[in-house]
Amino acid sequence: MVVVTVVVMVVVVVTVVSSKRDLQLYPVMVYIHGESYEWNSGNPYDGSVLAAYGKVVVVTVNFRLGVLGFLNTNENPYLRSITNYGLMDQIAALHWLKGNIAVFGGDPDRVTVFGHGTGAACINFLMTSKAVPQSPGLFHRAILMSGSSLAPWSLVSNPTRYTRQLAREVNCSHTPLGDELKKCLRTKSLHVIMQAQVEVPEYYYAFGPTVDGVVIDTDFDTDRPSYINRLRSYDLVFGVTPSDAFFTFNDDDVKTGFEMDKQNKILRTFIRNTYNYHLTEIMATVINEYTDWERPMRHPITTREETLALLSDALYGAPVMHTGNLHSHASSKTFLYVFDYQTKNGDFEQQRLGCVHGEELPYVWGAPLVDSLAHFPTNYTQAEVKLSETVLNYWVTFARTGMISHPLMSPSFTPSGAPSEPEGPTTDRNPEKNRARTLEWPEYSGQRQRYIELDLKPRIRTHYRSHQLSFWLRLVPQLHHAGKDAPETHHHLENHNDWNSYRGFVRSEPVTRVILPPETTTEATTTRQYNVSAVLQSTPASPDGSNGTRLRTHASLSDGFAAYSTALSVTIAIGCSLLILNVLIFAGVYYQRDKSRMEAKKVAENGGLLAPANSISGDMHTPPTPSMAVKTEVVTRLGSGGAKAPPSTPMTQTAHLPPPEFADYPSQAPHYGTAHGVSHLHTLPRGGLAKVTTSDGQKQPGSASLTLSVPRAPPPPQVPTHSSESQPLLKQTSFTLTSPHTSTPSKSPTKESNVGELRV
Incomplete structure (x- = not known):
């Protein structure tokens, strides 16, 4: 069994009056080293200058790394099993400091944890871990320098793939995963285990933090309220450098640059190792975003700069900014910095690359204030000394109060560690000389995104590379989704299995199986968080199919x-x-x-409305004119016996008026006699009302009035007067002008006649 040793180095420099020495407790700053999950140590970092200048207690911690610190033999990540031994070492060190730091003059209630690279990612994991108690907390503030738990390299996906490779290298491949494999590995020497060769995809790690259900929750989702609530418990400073991905290039790439063909290989490798779906679409979008189309001829140095900016944004800038955005929504004490100064006589000054990954560390540890400090460069300029003092002031003020809007001014530092003047604001009255040291650092918010640019002349800016970072935080996640019915080959790159088209080692096929938690039945098809490495990759089945893991095959x-x-x-x-x-x-x-x-x-x-078949007008057709219906009832006397004929059937006739040019009506019609059996008929003006009455001058019952145009009646014929014996059999004839819709018959005459006749 591997024995764990936690080495804690505490450097305490007390610079206050001796009478207050036993009463005053100083802020504690704990450093978690970075560089890699597989190598490095906290020993090279000398905290004497930081402790003396800022009057704080500085602690560096060593913890297990590589296969000893992050070996995961648990095939099912939804079963709780301790695998993050390196993170557990850090938690143990914080517990020890909580109970013992007061002996060294440190204040256990003012503990600030700061780290760089992978160390910053570890701190971010601790900030959201259930294994770290919140009240009383093991630490209270955090400084994340170029690292985040949301970075694609921070969390190892499919860790059992590398565990099986290790088992094959040390002759334990016959043993199934789990406790049996651990027993087999314990029989091997440390040298044999460390010499085992494991194929690691480019830009990523084989052994690092993994989902174990203990330190890192199985449902590691930034949208969960519990994640935000834990994150808001701490004050936060976070930041990056413009060229954080510098160490992904070799010496030839840095010195001479490279052509587009090599850039294409680098992008193919990065995209295949990072994403699972729609790789061709993502690659085309990335090239379009980071190509300067205004330059017809592209120099190799230009191509290298574009690629460096691309990888820096994707691997560091976007995930760190995502963490800051989440924290700013939950808490107001959030501060962003961008360290953008390249040391004049530093290791990378000749490359014209800007500030590279880790170049801010000498200024944080105070190396420019002394002749030499640990492994950092020497021979700094006076302006660089002032820059280091500015950084130290900001960092120490944050550790003291959690706020750095108004940094506390420290005295000028001398190599001996003693202050040259009393503590307090500087007495120098030159405003330009002290501008950098007194510049107010505003709080960061997701809306305004104000930050401080740390340079020889610090300045306040807004929206650091907002367009490029929005590309990685918004557009790419929208493109990166499984698709419901798309076949696997749709997600492949062109010439997907051509190994000569990549630079470095690439992983196998994208995800074909997703491991689901025991209670989950719904498949998630969209990656909601930026940490794409949290999506589990394909995993071969265990030899015995243990643990009852349910697999869903695409x-x-x-x-x-x-x-x-x-x-x-x-x-x-x-x-x-x-x-x-x-x-x-x-x-x-x-x-x-x-x-x-x-x-x-x-x-x-047909000239208008068609007449019915029984119309008395016969087959005659006239031009369409306004019409009226005429109902007649004829009563005849058949023979002299006075027998009555059967009642006649009313007939409906459609009569047409003459054209308007023939209708010349007088205002008053002449009166004619009634001896002929025709009632007095008065002509009316146009639009007048025509009324028809019986021979006795009474209105016919049931008749209706109709507004129409009536032509002038012709004069009656002059016939001689005959006696009653010579008169026709017609006694009375009555007719009534009605509307076409009037169905009431006219009143029958009181006397009968043998012949019916209609006269006009």
Whole structure:
């Protein structure tokens, strides 16, 4: 069994009056080293200058790394099992400091943890871990320098793949994963284990923090309220440098640059190792975003700079900014910095690359204030000394109060460690000289995004590379989703299995199986968080199929095409049905409209409304004029016996008025006699009301009045007066002008006649 040793180095420099020495407790700053999950140590970092200048207690911690610190033999990540031994070492060191730091003059209630690179990612994991108690907390503030738990390299995906490779290298491949494999590995020497060769994808780690359900929750989701609530418990300073991805290039790349062909290989390797879905679309979008299309000729140095900016934004800038945005929504004590100064006589000054990964560390530890400090460069300029003092002031003020809007001014530092003047604001009255040391650092918010740019002349800026970082935080996650019915080959790059088209080692095929928690039945098809490495990759089945892990296999190529064909057939059938229905509706509407048009045409040709068959007008046709209906009742006397004929049937006649040019009506019609059996008929002006009465001058009951134009009546014929014996059999004739809709018959005459006659 591996024995764990936690080495804690505490450097305490007390610079206050001796009478207060035993009463005052100083802020504690704990450093978690970075560089890699597999190597490095806290020993090279000398905290004497930081402790003396800032009057704080500085602690550096060593913890287990590599296979000893992060070996994961648990195939099912949803089963709780301790695998993050390196993180557990850090938690143990913080527990020890909580109970013992007061002996060294440190204040256990003012503990600030700061780290760089992978160390910053570890701190971020601790900030959101359930294994770290919140009250009383083991630490209270955090400084993340170029690192975040949301970075794609921070969390190892599919760790059992590398565990199996290690087992093969040390002859333990016959042992299943779990406790049996641990027993086999304990029989091997440390030298044999450390010499084992494991293939690691470019830009990532084989052994690092993994989801174990103890330190890192199985549901590691930034959208969960519990994640935000834990994050808000701490004050935060976070920041980056413009060229954080510098160490992904070799010496030749740095000195001479490279052509587009090599850039294409680098991008293919990065995209295949980072994403699982729609790789071709993501790569085309990335190239379009980071290519300067205004330059017709591209120099190799320009190509290298574009690639460096791309990788720096994707691996460091975007995830660190995402962490800061989440924290700023939950707490107001959030501060962002961008260290953008390249040391004049530093290790990278000749490369013209800007500030590279880790170049801010000498200024944080105070190396420019002394001749030499640990492994940092020497021979700093006076301006660089002032820059280091500025950084120290900000860091120490944050450790003291949690706020750095108004940094506390420290005295000028001398190599001996003694202050040259009393503590307090500087007495120098030159405003330009002290501008950098007194510049107010505003708080960061997701809306305004104000930050401080740490340079020889610090300044306040807003929205650091907002367009490029939004590309990685918004657009790429939208492109990176599984797709419901897309076959696996759709997500491959062009020449996907051509190993000469990549630079460095690439992982195997993208995810084909997703391990689900025991209670989960719904498959998630979209990666909601930026940490794409949290998506589990393909995992071979264990030899014995233990742990009862439920696996869901994605659709194969043929299944994908079958599903697509079925959906296409259903869509076509529905479309054809709707098309036929529309054609039938159109035909019906067209037929009805044509029928109406033909009927109207036929009526126009017949001169108006057609007369009924029993019309007294016979077959005569007249031009269409306003019409009126005439009802007559004829009573005849048949023979002399006085027998009554059966009641006659009312006849309806459509009579037409003459054209308007023949209708010349006088205002008063002449009166004619009634000896001929015709009632007095008065002509009316146009639009007048015509009334018809009986021979006795009474209005016919049931008759209706109609407004119409009546032509001038012709004069009656002059006939001699005959005796009653020679008169025709017609006794009385009555007729009533009615509207066509009046159905009430006219009143029958009181006397009968043998012959009915209609006179006008």
